[in-house]
Structure formats: structure tokens, C-alpha cells
Amino acid sequence: MQNNSKSVKIRKKIRKVKIGELEFDVILADNFIKRAIGLMMRDIGDGAMLFLYKKRKVSIHTFFMRYPIDVIFIDENRVVETTTLPPWRTYSCKRYSTAMLEFKSRDVDLEALIGEEVKFIF
Template sequence: MIVYCNDYILAEKVRIADNFINRFLGLMGKKSLENGEGLLLLRCPSIHCFFMRISIDVIYISRNMEVLGIETLKPWSIGKHFRKTVHILELKEGAASRVKVGDAIVLN
């Protein structure tokens, strides 16, 4: 899947995690993320980075695909809570540097 934000490609190799097991396992075990690689957690309002080896950029997304919050998480940390979060996009650290709260996320 390709993810756009503000008419640019945010990531072009995004996997979907749409069930409990895929969301739970997420990026655990990954030693790195390539440029353009990410994970979209559907129907997932919060995350943790327990058992992870890498830092990631996290974008919290509303039901209407609006960016509610952005943060960089280190391994063994817990993400912030952003009200009305429905989906979460996990990207390589630094990949969300152009994203701002209020931006629209488009999936293709």
C-alpha cells in the first residue's frame, strides 16, 4: 500500500495490520526499516514498543484520516494517547518529519 500526505508519498511499502495478532506483533523483531517501509495498524488507538529494537515515527490518525499527533518512540516505550485515534501509522524514524497535526492521510 502507498500512503500519501499533502500530495507527496509518505511511504510506498506499507503493510496492513488489521487483526489482533498482526497488530500485537507489529514491528517486533525488525532490525531496521527501509526508506518508504511502514505498518498501518487499523482500529488501534494506542501502541507500545516493548520488545522492539528500533526507534520509529508514529502518526496517530482519526476515523476521517486526519493526523491527530506525531511522535518518535524509542524501544521499550509507550506511545502517547491522542483522543479520537482510530488508526496508527508506524514509519522509519525521521520519515514523518514533514507531517503536521491536521494533515490528511490518503491510502492507495
Template sequence: MIYKIINKSKDKVISQTAFIARSFFSRLLGLMFRKSIAEDEALVFYHAPSIHTFFMRFPIDIVFLDKNMRVMKIYPALKPWKLAICLHSLLTLEFPPHKVSQTTTKVGDILELIPISAKDSLLP
């Protein structure tokens, strides 16, 4: 499935093309070893209270959501070889650097994932 991510609190689209990392390998690899992430792309992880940027070549914005899709914590432009943690989060979102600030997304905002295509993601 491909999703659109919307900030319902601000009525803004954050990502037009969000993929859910479902398999062991897509969760393990995430964005590692990629040269970049597209401006409208995002990666979604379920039950991942910590994310690392080991072996990454570029910074990313990280957003942790609770069970109500409320933003719990934001790590803006997290550089390679760093760790982001938010205990008790349900979803973790990875965006291109500065995407969160460009969309004025803040802690406490409510986000929504809207299915836009039944096509399988590009991730294994």
C-alpha cells in the same frame, strides 16, 4: 493489500509500501523482533489508540489519524520500550524513524491510503 500513503496536504508520498496489520498475530507482533523497517515501508493499525515499542530494536515514528484521516498526534523517533497514546484515533501508522519530519508531515495534515496491489501483505 499493499497501500501507498500520501500526505494530501503537502502532496508528498510518505510510504510506497504500507501493510495493514489485520490478524491478531500481526497486530500483536507489529514490528517487534525485527531488525529494521525499510525506508519506504509502513505498518497500519485500525482502532489502536495506543502502541508500544516493547521488544523493538529500533525507534519508529508513530502517527495517529482521526476518522477524516487528519493527523491528530505524532510521536517522532519513539525509542524501544516506550508507549504512545492518542485516544479517539481511528488509524495508527508506524514509519521508519525521522520519516515524518523528512516529509514535513504535521498535526492537522490530511493523509490518504491508496491501494496499489491486491497481493496479500507479508504479515500473517
């Protein structure tokens, strides 16, 4: 997406993310506070938090988390890497990505999602 006001407005309207058979209602981490806090101290049930950023390799942590999370890294509307993180861990994505989806860990074969198309629903 271009970095102009129109694309920013469109990005802020993302409400769901669909990957294969999985569909998530998302909270968009669209400001500094939401990005810094992420899922810490938050129970989002079956939802997910979506982080959008310029293409890069990102690192994340699960400090202060009360439960394990699954993380999906996205680039060019495809899943490029996945991981499951227990509380109090760090992880550095080995691939470049432009988005990251975090959600409470569940019984999902994350490896099978690599290469899957990601659909952003407005």
C-alpha cells in the same frame, strides 16, 4: 467506513499511504498476530505498518524494538497526533483516532504533519 464485508475487503487492499510529501508502502496489520507483533523483530526499510481500528484512544509500546519509531495517529483522513518513541517505551494517544501509521524514525518534522490530509492508495 462502514463495518460490512465490502468495506473490510476495500480496507485490505490499501497498499500505500500518502501524507503531504511523504509516501509509504504499507503492511496492513489486519489480523491479531500482525497487530500484536507490529514492528517488533521486523525491519521494513522505508515502509510502514498501518493499523485500522474503531474510533478510540489507543496506547502503544515499543518493547523488544531494535530502533526508534515515528507514529502518526489518523482520524477522518487527517493527522491528529504524532510522536517519536525510542525502544522500550509506552505512549497513550491523547486524541481519538481510527488509524495509526508506524515507521522507522527518520528526519521528519512530525509536528508539521498535524492537520495534513491522509490519502489511502489502493
